[in-house]
Amino acid sequence: xxxxxxxxxxxxxxxxxxxxxxxxxxxxxxxxxxxxxxxxxxxxxxxxxxxxxxxxxxxxxxxxxxxxxxxxxxxxxxxxxxxxxxxxxxxxxxxxxxxxxxxxxxxxxxxxxxxxxxxxxxxxxxxxxxxxxxxxxxxxxxxxxxxxxxxxxxxxxxxxxxxxxxxxxxxxxxxxxxxxxxxxxxxxxxxxxxxxxxxxxxxxxxxxxxxxxxxxxxxxxxxxxxxxxxxxxxxxxxxxxxxxxxxxxxxxxxxxxxxxxxxxxxxxxxxxxxxxxxxxxxxxxxxxxxxxxxxxxxxxxxxxxxxxxxxxxxxxxxxxxxxxxxxxxxxxxxxxxxxxxxxxxxxxxxxxxxxxxxxxxxxxxxxxxxxxxxxxxxxxxxxxxxxxxxxxxxxxxxxxxxxxxxxxxxxxxxxxxxxxxxxxxxxxxxx
Numbered sequence: 551x552x553x554x555x556x557x558x559x560x561x562x563x564x565x566x567x568x569x570x571x572x573x574x575x576x577x578x579x580x581x582x583x584x585x586x587x588x589x590x591x592x593x594x595x596x597x598x599x600x601x602x603x604x605x606x607x608x609x610x611x612x613x614x615x616x617x618x619x620x621x622x623x624x625x626x627x628x629x630x631x632x633x634x635x636x637x638x639x640x641x642x643x644x645x646x647x648x649x650x651x652x653x654x655x656x657x658x659x660x661x662x663x664x665x666x667x668x669x670x671x672x673x674x675x676x677x678x679x680x681x682x683x684x685x686x687x688x689x690x691x692x693x694x695x696x697x698x699x700x701x702x703x704x705x706x707x708x709x710x711x712x713x714x715x716x717x718x719x720x721x722x723x724x725x726x727x728x729x730x731x732x733x734x735x736x737x738x739x740x741x742x743x744x745x746x747x748x749x750x751x752x753x754x755x756x757x758x759x760x761x762x763x764x765x766x767x768x769x770x771x772x773x774x775x776x777x778x779x780x781x782x783x784x785x786x787x788x789x790x791x792x793x794x795x796x797x798x799x800x801x802x803x804x805x806x807x808x809x810x811x812x813x814x815x816x817x818x819x820x821x822x823x824x825x826x827x828x829x830x831x832x833x834x835x836x837x838x839x840x841x842x843x844x845x846x847x848x849x850x851x852x853x854x855x856x857x858x859x860x861x862x863x864x865x866x867x868x869x870x871x872x873x874x875x876x877x878x879x880x881x882x883x884x885x886x887x888x889x890x891x892x893x894x895x896x897x898x899x900x901x902x903x904x905x906x907x908x909x910x911x912x913x914x915x916x917x918x919x920x921x922x923x924x925x926x927x928x929x930x931x932x933x934x935x936x937x938x939x940x941x942x943x944x945x946x947x948x949x950x951x952x953x954x955x956x957x958x959x960x961x962x963x964x965x966x967x968x969x970x971x972x973x974x975x976x977x978x979x980x981x
Contacts, residue, residue: 553738556728557745560669560694563726568666568692572643574721575689581717582682583635589713590628596705597623597678604676604702613702616803616858617754620676621703627679630920635686638925644943645692651975655968658955659975665950666692668747671739672928673698673761675753678706683919683926684750685714685727691946696739696746698730700753740765750941752929755856770941772906772932774856774882775805777914780812780873780899781821782890789911790889791824796913797887799831802860805930806885806907806917809856810863812873818844818866825864838865853880870895874902881905883932885917906932906939 551559567575586593604621607613647664654660670693674680681699688695699707711729718724730736739746743766751761751771758773779797781790797808811828813821825845828835837847841864850863853876867873877886887909888899896910907917907930917940919927924942931937937945962968 553735554742554745556696556725556730556735557669557739557742559723559725560696560728561745562694563723564666564668564692564694566723567689567694567726568645570692570721572645575692576639578717578722579635579639579686579689582686582714583632583639585713585717586628586632586635586682589709590625593628593706593709593713594623594625596709597621597703600678600703600705607702614858617676617702619801619803621678621706623678623706631679631682631926634920634926635682636925637920637923638686638690638943641690641925641943644690644947648977649949651977653971653973653975654953655958655963655971658953658958661952661954662949663952664947667946667948669694669696669745670748670750670928670946671696671698671736671746671767672750672752673736673757675700675757676702677752678703678710680752681707681710681729682714684928685711687926687928687943687946688727689722691943693946694725695727696730697727698733698736704731737764740767743767748946750928768936770931770933770936770945771929772805772882772884775807775884775930776809776854776856776880776882777806777885777917778810778812778873778877778881778887779808779914780867780870780877780886780888781814781817781824782870782873782888782892782895782899783814783816784892784895785814785817785889786891786911787817787820787824790821791827793887793889793911793913794824795827795831797915798828798833798862799860800913800915803858804915806914807858808862808887808914810853810865810880812865812867812876813841814873815866815868828862832860834861836861836863838863840866854882856882870898874899877903877905884930885909885914887912887914906930 601621604618608618649662652660672684715724746767749767749769751758755773762769835847836850842849883905885907886903886905890896900908919940919942922940927940930940
């Protein structure tokens with residue numbers, strides 16, 4: 551099929567998905583979740599070949615270590631993926647959920663209900679684990695999916711897509727979830743703003759910017775993950791050490807990893823053990839202007855820099871307001887955390903920081919769809935229109951207005967023969 555035909559097929563499949571009983575979509579999700587475990591040997595064997603090629607590419611300088619780190623699947627990761635998809639299946643039915651109900655006039659009732667967006671185009675660099683996650687979210691939300699996986703994970707992606715396709719049969723059309731193999735297909739699809747409703751890029755800032763600059767289709771995602779942890783003067787330093795080490799080293803290639811550590815100036819001496827612990831964990835420390843003077847660190851490439859690796863920027867700030875100002879000037883609106891035992895300071899930070907995710911005494915690594923209880927995520931959005939933060943099923947929905955009347959016409963209200971009541975009515979699950 552041509553890209554346009556693929557997109558139209560996904561549109562038709564989406565409309566069919568939306569009409570299917572919830573039990574059909576749920577059963578398909580459970581088949582996918584169970585197959586991830588039943589066929590783990592096959593999946594991991596394909597993934598091992600992708601990882602081996604990735605290692606060669608890193609040695610040749612053709613792939614960054616951060617990108618290669620996203621390639622690897624494991625027994626534990628497949629178990630988590632399976633559990634996440636079961637959680638998506640267990641969640642309440644998202645489609646047709648009434649959001650508001652209004653009596654416009656006697657006998658004339660309007661209901662706003664949830665509905666699928668339509669057709670999603672999702673483009674992923676590396677990250678084969680994203681394939682079943684995104685497919686599961688699309689199925690549950692009734693959206694057609696055109697998925698372009700990274701060529702770095704091509705073998706893994708094919709096996710995972712085959713498992714998904716087999717799980718759709720016989721009631722869900724296979725065109726509901728299509729795997730794209732070539733960049734040329736993506737370029738063509740980016741022109742189809744009349745068929746595709748949303749593009750979600752998951753990858754480097756250069757990928758996101760390319761997508762944004764080459765399509766008229768709305769784009770949901772984030773270009774950068776410059777996440778901050780701020781150690782307040784009232785921080786418990788034992789908590790701070792655990793949080794900082796986890797935020798940087800748990801998965802440094804992730805977009806929710808800490809990239810900048812902000813330190814209250816009063817902690818200039820007390821924070822030394824935490825900096826030493828970062829060094830001992832293999833983290834290279836680079837300083838902002840004040841930190842280079844205080845601790846003799848090499849200067850950071852920029853205060854607006856995403857390492858995606860075992861490195862981070864450290865900078866001193868005078869107070870809470872300076873920390874917030876730094877985050878707003880140099881951050882990317884992704885995830886920020888404050889470590890403090892002072893409740894008013896924490897409340898001020900949570901209330902003032904304008905990022906998608908803002909935490910108190912917790913690692914930035916919690917900014918994740920599975921960890922948020924969403925089952926999975928199609929990505930994390932720093933956009934301000936539509937969904938923000940980890941995007942699960944609810945972020946893939948829009949709404950429809952359903953009006954029930956009995957021969958009502960607008961002219962009666964225009965003439966004054968009838969009057970609007972606009973009375974809010976209680977919601978029911980059968981609107």
